[in-house]
Amino acid sequence: MSLLSMRQLEKRYGQQVVLERMNAEVAEGEFVSIVGASGCGKTTFLNMMLGIEPPSRGKLLLDGKPIPQEPGEDRGVVFQRYSVFPHLTALENVMLGEEFVQARWLGRVWGRRRRAINDRARAMLAQVGLEHAAAKYPHQLSGGMQQRLALAQSLIKKPRILLLDEPFGALDPGIRRDMHQLLTDLWRRHHLTIFMITHDLTEGFSLGSRLWVFDKIHHDAQAPDAWGASITYDIQLDRQPAGVEQRVSEMIYPPGREA
Numbered sequence: 244m245s246l247l248s249m250r251q252l253e254k255r256y257g258q259q260v261v262l263e264r265m266n267a268e269v270a271e272g273e274f275v276s277i278v279g280a281s282g283c284g285k286t287t288f289l290n291m292m293l294g295i296e297p298p299s300r301g302k303l304l305l306d307g308k309p310i311p312q313e314p315g316e317d318r319g320v321v322f323q324r325y326s327v328f329p330h331l332t333a334l335e336n337v338m339l340g341e342e343f344v345q346a347r348w349l350g351r352v353w354g355r356r357r358r359a360i361n362d363r364a365r366a367m368l369a370q371v372g373l374e375h376a377a378a379k380y381p382h383q384l385s386g387g388m389q390q391r392l393a394l395a396q397s398l399i400k401k402p403r404i405l406l407l408d409e410p411f412g413a414l415d416p417g418i419r420r421d422m423h424q425l426l427t428d429l430w431r432r433h434h435l436t437i438f439m440i441t442h443d444l445t446e447g448f449s450l451g452s453r454l455w456v457f458d459k460i461h462h463d464a465q466a467p468d469a470w471g472a473s474i475t476y477d478i479q480l481d482r483q484p485a486g487v488e489q490r491v492s493e494m495i496y497p498p499g500r501e502a
């Protein structure tokens with residue numbers, strides 16, 4: 244069975260159709276990059292995966308069942324802007340993720356249990372290359388380090404699915420390359436299924452296993468809200484035909500259309 248199934252999935256806000264006729268199957272362990280013009284509904288799709296926006300019509304199934312309408316530990320998320328807590332150290336930020344989960348069952352976590360969480364959080368920080376920054380506060384970390392911390396904070400909860408909304412959009416190119424390597428390592432090591440929005444086509448084509456292009460099939464200048472975007476290209480990245488990146492680029496970012 245697929246991990247994720249979309250069948251005639253549709254999302255509207257009032258009269259505005261944002262996404263429509265979304266059909267796809269995603270297996271456990273895939274890494275799907277999502278590209279598309281600004282405003283075409285990429286974040287809306289991630290919000291449906293997260294369970295904070297319900298589908299308007301059609302099916303969005305996880306393990307054959309509708310996605311729960313609330314965020315869950317099985318789905319971790321990292322946003323473009325750093326989503327860590329400023330008043331906690333790096334170590335405390337990572338510990339907090341697991342403390343939340345355990346405290347739900349046990350109340351405040353102390354003693355041996357807390358030391359075990361501390362050990363796991365330190366090991367997680369080491370995996371993202373922040374072992375020397377455990378005692379630092381987020382404002383003392385660079386942008387790349389803060390995103391490493393956000394990844395550690397998500398991964399400590401052992402999600403099956405990682406949802407990334409432009410996670411490297413605010414970083415310099417050199418740092419992005421390091422983050423690409425890190426994300427590829429974490430994907431493999433933790434057997435994750437990843438959905439990542441990016442505006443950088445080269446990033447979309449070079450990371451992960453599959454690329455989705457969101458675009459409208461119908462455009463009506465008189466009624467721009469009447470049609471939503473669908474998955475117009477679904478590309479297996481180990482089997483991409485020559486020139487496809489250029490064609491996708493021209494489709495999403497034609498001259499005169501804003502990126």
Ligand SMILES: Nc1ncnc2c1ncn2[C@@H]1O[C@H](COP(=O)(O)OP(=O)(O)OP(=O)(O)O)[C@@H](O)[C@H]1O
Nearest residue numbers: 256257259261279280281282283284285286287288
């Ligand atoms: N909660 C909401 N209520 C009403 N309209 C919304 C809501 N969230 C998103 N929209 C609309 O849905 C459309 C898609 O927005 P979304 O943020 O998903 O696009 P996007 O592809 O992620 O854009 P970008 O690349 O610029 O981040 C936009 O027209 C937006 O105004």
